[in-house]
Ligand code: HMG
């Protein structure tokens with residue numbers, strides 16, 4: 001069966017914007033997050049405390065986070081290492097995310113580490129966060145396919161998932177970074193994780209819509225008991241360190257499907273569409289989301 005309720009983990013302000021070439025003013029990002037909070041979304045990833053040379057668009061994290069910290073929503077932030085954790089904790093962040101890779105190629109491209117080297121970098125981050133009662137999400141990229149290595153073997157993904165949970169991550173987000181997954185592959189990976197003793201309640205899914213499969217993949221995950229789904233308002237996004245990564249699953253497309261299935265998200269779709277249309281005007285191009293296009297005159 002399908003769940004009665006799904007928690008949407010909104011990534012538009014982070015995954016959505018991190019790849020934008022033109023610098024989005026901090027005030028626009030803050031207003032975007034405020035508007036997203038006004039739609040009923042309860043988990044809104046705000047920014048990343050990464051090296052500013054690696055992701056210049058998010059170099060304003062120290063200014064942005066305090067500008068939205070008063071909102072009555074969870075505002076997770078990405079931290080790759082202890083330096084990132086220090087920066088996030090100094091601003092009062094209560095939810096952080098580390099981001100691992102299932103493949104060596106992407107670990108190198110995204111983190112300048114081997115897979116194990118990245119895990120070793122995260123270990124003290126997770127330990128310190130847990131000691132301070134800070135919630136930790138563990139992203140895992142390239143769970144299905146990798147632009148350099150092709151299809152990613154399921155046991156390789158299961159191994160890194162177990163390592164992330166073993167070090168104390170509260171939840172995982174299974175990333176289809178380049179959007180190549182199809183529903184059968186999603187079902188097979190989730191079944192393998194369940195067989196390996198990973199509770200499905202600890203798993204979220206993170207689909208990119210490169211091949212138009214993100215909604216079908218989401219439905220497959222819901223059928224396996226997943227209730228946390230990542231999405232990006234207006235379908236913004238892409239990863240600067242993965243060639244061929246396009247936008248994330250659009251939050252509007254997700255809400256439309258879930259609403260049709262009678263699954264509660266607490267999100268006001270009209271307000272969300274208006275927010276994405278507003279953001280599209282700032283970015284100077286229309287939203288790629290089919291639902292945004294259908295419900296607006298952009
Ligand atoms: P590195 O070059 O190996 O860094 O990068 P390092 O540890 O050797 O340190 C070098 C210098 O950087 C030092 O400064 C550090 O202090 C500084 P120096 O002593 O030379 O003056 N430094 C920092 N400064 C500020 N904040 C920090 C920080 N860390 C070190 N946190 C590093 C390693 C991890 C830092 C780098 O690779 C990095 O920042 N990577 C981030 C890449 C990224 O953000 N990618 C996008 C997010 S992942 C994603 O989008 C996928 C996801 O959506 C899921 C999916 O779709 O699959 C989550």
Ligand code: MG
Pocket residue numbers: 015175177206238239248
């Ligand atoms: Mg992503």
